Amino acid sequence: MTGTTATDSPLQPAAAQLAAFVAGLKYEDIPEDIRDLARDCLIDAVACAAFGRRFPWSEMVLAEATETGGGGACHLPGVDGSALHLPQAALALGTFAHSFELDSLRKPGAGVHPGATVALPALEAAQERDASGRDLIVAVVAACEVMFRIGAATLHTPEKAGFHAPGLTGPFGAAAACGKIMGLSAEEIAHAFGLAGSFGGGLLAFARSGQGGMVKRLHLGRAAEGGVLAARLAGRGFEGPASVLDGDFGLLDAYCSDTRAELLTAGLGQDWEMQKLCIKSFACHVTAQAPIHGLRNLMEEQGFAGDDIAGLRLSCADKVVSHHGNSRPVDVMGAQYSVPYSLALSAFSDPADPGTFMSFDANPRVADLATRIVLEAHPDKRKGWGAEMTVRLHDGRAFTVDAETFPGCPETPLSADQLRHKFDLLMRGTDRNEAAAIYGLFMKLPEVDRVAAAWREIYA
Known part of the structure; x- marks a missing residue:
């Protein structure tokens, strides 16, 4: 006291x-x-x-x-x-x-x-x-x-x-x-x-x-x-x-x-x-941080790249769907505020480098992938920044992970x-x-x- x-x-x-x-x-x-x-x-x-x-x-x-x-x-x-x-x-x-x-x-x-x-x-x-x-x-x-x-x-x-x-x-x-x-x-x-x-x-x-x-x-x-x-x-x-x-x-x-x-x-x-x-770890809205961290870990563990992704589904808080679901942003701010676009960008470039988010609209593959990322509100994710993420690959494989945290959170602080x-x-x-x-x-x-x-x- x-x-x-x-x-x-x-x-x-x-x-x-x-x-x-x-x-x-x-x-x-x-x-x-x-x-x-x-x-x-x-x-x-x-x-x-x-x-x-x-x-x-x-x-x-x-x-x-x-x-x-x-x-x-x-x-x-x-x-x-x-x-x-x-x-x-x-x-x-x-x-x-x-x-x-x-x-x-x-x-x-x-x-x-x-x-x-x-x-x-x-x-x-x-x-x-x-x-x-x-x-x-x-x-x-x-x-x-x-x-x-x-x-x-x-x-x-x-x-x-x-x-x-x-x-x-x-x-x-x-x-x-x-x-x-x-x-x-x-x-x-x-x-x-x-x-x-x-x-x-x-x-x-x-x-x-x-x-x-x-x-x-x-x-x-x-x-x-x-x-x-x-x-x-x-x-x-x-x-x-x-x-x-x-x-x-x-x-x-x-x-x-x-x-x-x-x-x-x-x-x-x-x-x-x-x-x-x-x-924060990445130069985008906080609601994209845990999904990005989860996606990058999954890519490293399973050895696939952005071009291998056929689609991605996030079960997340309803506010993420209502406020951060625009998959076709028209400016840098919109891209950083968009969970689908930030995820798509991170599938092709290193999200830890803020320069990645300065290259908005530079890669048509990013824009294409963003439109294939679906957000759905899930009652168990009503609050917070976590999401259940399912990634489907063109070769038929699919992976599901719970993305709940990222480096910099109180439970996983930066060293x-x-x-x-x-x-x-x-x-x-x-x-x-x-x-x-x-x-x-x-x-x-x-x-x-x-x-x-x-x-x-x-x-x-």
Whole structure:
């Protein structure tokens, strides 16, 4: 149990209880393995952002952020030139991190992306406020504990109505992280949450319209920016409703068709939600990750190739069928969001290399196979990312496997070497010495007295 009294007043609104937890959390309260997960989240987020910087949608957001917020104290990984003010830095980095479907999340899924909306805003706030490495770790842990619980309490139902969940939960994570770095009081952080509820947004129209997929990348940038603004305004005395989470017309009431409000504070300070951190293996939607892992293992074990596959059937969650079943995507975002297309692409190319997903529409055999992949909702797979997969080959053979996990899940975490491999892979476009210095900084983060000075030293 932490030193906070967050759970001692069950009649308080959940936002007040969560705010008290954030304000009271200390480095010494956090188990070592949870601190290590916060470090890993930061390492992965920076690598995802550095890789995501190269895309045209990121370039447009950076141009806007630089024009409106240049001359600040926040240096961005992978970006040369002047630094940005904190809100614009959060906008840019949140977009970069989510720019190519590589950033971290929670398992079981809850509509949260901690790398984009917690780790990176916290890193930039630590630069602006000259915080220590320990301060940064505490902020990441505190914010993940808050955001993961909020996502869990929604039961992921906002997406059934067409809302993109990370755009709703993200502002709360960024507000918690930045509020902690800023040293806000529990009352001020509660107000920041009240404001964050009005900064959330993001529609899933891109998933059905067949175009406009760039906007999905922006949802995480806007969420990160919104949380930063919420914390900064709360620090100036701006007030928000205490009932923002569990009251009438609050988040759960307004966006969700089914909820479990008790999950907002369940086990707070005792059961660490950070243990549910999930780091992606492949540059596509998370619902394709376990099937891809299962398919690639099957191909290696049985010695067949993509051209040998006559058809493939997945028994999976109904949300995968309704939201991720488009077998004829027309752009990169649609391809990464499509389970059939991502599977087909992985049958012909190495999915661990993000460059594989940059070659959308380059191989007609991929497009053909995608149309022969059938998704069907299965009652035993109502929740989660797992699927029962049956692969039929042209020679008449058929194989059925349960694809339930992939490297990076809490039950199958990445080893230190695997995490470093992903980091190095994503940092290939970054100067080698710069990349090594960033990795070294995070590995010694508890001993860093001033994050801003250490970061400036890398870019001196």
